[in-house]
Amino acid sequence: MTLPTGPETLQGALVGVEELCCRHQITALENFLESCRVFAEDKTLNIAILGRFKAGKSSFLNHLLGRHLLPVGVIPVTSVVTEIQYGPREEAVILFRDGRTEQVGVERIGEFISESENPENSKLVGRVRVELPAMERYRGIRFVDTPGLESLLEHNTDASLQWLPNVGLALVAVGVDHPLSQHDIELIRNLSRYTPNISLLLTKVDVLDEGERAQVQDFVRKQLGRYWNASVPVFPYSIRSGFEHLRVEIDESLLSQVRAEAGEQRTIILRHKMDSLYQECADYLNVALRAAETADSEREELRRKILGEEEALDDARLALRLIVRHAAGTTRTSFEEVLRKDEAPVRQRLLVGLNREFPSWIRSLQVATERFDTWLDAGVTHEMAALSTKHRSEFVEPVGRVSRQLSQSLQDFRNRLSERSLETLGVPLRTTEMDLHMEDPRSPDVRVGRIFDHHWELLSFLVPMDIVKGAVKRHFKRKVGDVVFMNLSRLVSQWEGIVHAALFALEKEAMRRLDGLIATIEKLLAAAGQEAPQIREDLQRLEGLRNDLAR
Numbered sequence: 001m002t003l004p005t006g007p008e009t010l011q012g013a014l015v016g017v018e019e020l021c022c023r024h025q026i027t028a029l030e031n032f033l034e035s036c037r038v039f040a041e042d043k044t045l046n047i048a049i050l051g052r053f054k055a056g057k058s059s060f061l062n063h064l065l066g067r068h069l070l071p072v073g074v075i076p077v078t079s080v081v082t083e084i085q086y087g088p089r090e091e092a093v094i095l096f097r098d099g100r101t102e103q104v105g106v107e108r109i110g111e112f113i114s115e116s117e118n119p120e121n122s123k124l125v126g127r128v129r130v131e132l133p134a135m136e137r138y139r140g141i142r143f144v145d146t147p148g149l150e151s152l153l154e155h156n157t158d159a160s161l162q163w164l165p166n167v168g169l170a171l172v173a174v175g176v177d178h179p180l181s182q183h184d185i186e187l188i189r190n191l192s193r194y195t196p197n198i199s200l201l202l203t204k205v206d207v208l209d210e211g212e213r214a215q216v217q218d219f220v221r222k223q224l225g226r227y228w229n230a231s232v233p234v235f236p237y238s239i240r241s242g243f244e245h246l247r248v249e250i251d252e253s254l255l256s257q258v259r260a261e262a263g264e265q266r267t268i269i270l271r272h273k274m275d276s277l278y279q280e281c282a283d284y285l286n287v288a289l290r291a292a293e294t295a296d297s298e299r300e301e302l303r304r305k306i307l308g309e310e311e312a313l314d315d316a317r318l319a320l321r322l323i324v325r326h327a328a329g330t331t332r333t334s335f336e337e338v339l340r341k342d343e344a345p346v347r348q349r350l351l352v353g354l355n356r357e358f359p360s361w362i363r364s365l366q367v368a369t370e371r372f373d374t375w376l377d378a379g380v381t382h383e384m385a386a387l388s389t390k391h392r393s394e395f396v397e398p399v400g401r402v403s404r405q406l407s408q409s410l411q412d413f414r415n416r417l418s419e420r421s422l423e424t425l426g427v428p429l430r431t432t433e434m435d436l437h438m439e440d441p442r443s444p445d446v447r448v449g450r451i452f453d454h455h456w457e458l459l460s461f462l463v464p465m466d467i468v469k470g471a472v473k474r475h476f477k478r479k480v481g482d483v484v485f486m487n488l489s490r491l492v493s494q495w496e497g498i499v500h501a502a503l504f505a506l507e508k509e510a511m512r513r514l515d516g517l518i519a520t521i522e523k524l525l526a527a528a529g530q531e532a533p534q535i536r537e538d539l540q541r542l543e544g545l546r547n548d549l550a551r
């Protein structure tokens with residue numbers, strides 16, 4: 001692993017925390033440790049543009065780069081995290097969630113990142129990386145455009161929030177038309193766990209006259225000052241002509257400086273992340289120390305006060321399970337509901353096709369049945385594939401919803417633990433649940449295959465087609481209806497199977513996290529008196545590592 005500067009110290013710090021977590025079995029910090037490790041290994045510092053939908057994030061980056069690279073618009077547009085960095089040749093790489101990559105021309109990225117061309121990210125893109133020779137002047141940094149928060153399109157909010165732990169520098173975009181909401185404040189608070197370097201980009205200032213602009217800037221600065229002691233610099237911006245000086249200003253006061261000191265900046269940010277990590281690790285160790293200082297006879301009581309009775313833990317597990325069971329129990333009826341409206345139109349389309357094709361099949365009964373079979377197979381497969389794509393987001397919706405509910409439920413459990421720890425031991429246990437993340441499920445294979453068996457071929461030499469034509473066509477029409485119905489049921493079952501598998505995988509992961517957290521706390525609370533010196537020593541070691549880094 002290579003670290004930006006002071007590699008031994010940082011490396012030592014990461015390994016040090018890792019060792020302490022390992023010795024005291026603080027498995028609950030594994031995810032956070034991992035995100036620090038990933039950041040430490042990244043050679044490029046990222047500057048993320050985050051914020052409310054339609055705040056002008058993509059427009060800002062286009063304007064900064066002096067070209068129309070990212071799609072922009074009046075309705076929510078960006079649906080995939082997009083990275084822009086220096087490269088000797090202009091190219092874009094689409095990184096799909098399943099690990100596949102595809103290289104495309106830069107002018108085609110809209111097909112993958114815009115809501116209109118990739119609705120609800122149905123193409124399952126993880127990230128898009130664009131390399132431009134024009135980024136030469138910003139070598140060493142990478143701009144990251146993120147999907148807007150707070151719109152009705154929750155998948156966009158999820159995509160950005162899941163990316164959050166990777167943030168290097170953050171530029172929070174706030175339009176003067178919605179100057180600073182509670183959500184923006186929450187976002188900045190959330191970001192401050194991961195980075196000390198947060199600035200505010202006040203966009204669209206051209207829509208205000210000079211007096212109003214001063215008022216809004218004053219308001220925003222005052223509000224920020226109310227919540228943070230550390231300053232959050234505010235950069236007014238506009239992409240309209242007449243405001244070019246604002247681009248120069250942000251470039252000189254922020255971007256160029258960051259570029260010149262990218263290595264140092266990475267170290268500062270990594271230190272900040274490590275500091276949050278220390279804080280949380282120290283909280284765990286403090287709990288263990290207080291427990292170790294408690295007389296053995298009171299230990300059981302202590303455990304009960306903090307973790308609650310065994311039944312209370314079972315209730316917490318049950319609550320997670322119920323979230324999943326409830327969602328799984330309603331998928332079938334809701335999927336049937338979704339597809340019910342499509343049955344008649346699909347049947348109708350196929351019957352129109354049948355009327356069109358039938359006259360060319362009537363040479364013999366054998367020809368008619370064979371052609372009918374092939375035609376219906378292709379037609380139904382096509383219709384099912386189209387329905388599967390059209391309703392994909394409705395089918396996978398429970399997965400995202402359940403994932404959010406489980407994360408929230410786990411965080412509530414952590415908060416209760418912290419409160420009880422503070423009450424009982426006088427030390428809090430500030431820990432944060434990393435969002436549960438589930439890869440989007442794959443769509444089912446809708447190929448229909450041979451549709452039905454019949455023995456008409458046996459009759460085909462005996463029956464003159466002219467006479468039975470009408471009966472055959474009526475029979476085919478009935479068959480179309482039956483096959484459509486059968487395959488819609490099959491599509492429901494296929495999606496139900498896929499979504500259930502994803503939901504149960506989420507349940508398993510949530511359970512694993514809850515049990516991991518409980519095991520961590522139990523282990524810490526079980527710390528016997530003779531362990532106290534070791535814990536004290538480890539707390540000191542942690543403090544030492546922290547001081548080393550601060551120096």
Ligand SMILES: Nc1nc2c(ncn2[C@@H]2O[C@H](COP(=O)(O)OP(=O)(O)OP(=O)(O)O)[C@@H](O)[C@H]2O)c(=O)[nH]1
Nearest residue numbers: 054055056057058059072073076077078148238239
């Ligand atoms: N007047 C004015 N309009 C702007 C400015 N910047 C962006 N806009 C407009 O704001 C709208 C939203 O711009 P986008 O860049 O798509 O916003 P976004 O934050 O990337 O939106 P999402 O990707 O949906 O989150 C577009 O109609 C832009 O033309 C600006 O400086 N001034």
Ligand SMILES: [Mg+2]
Nearest residue numbers: 057058077078
């Ligand atoms: Mg955008």
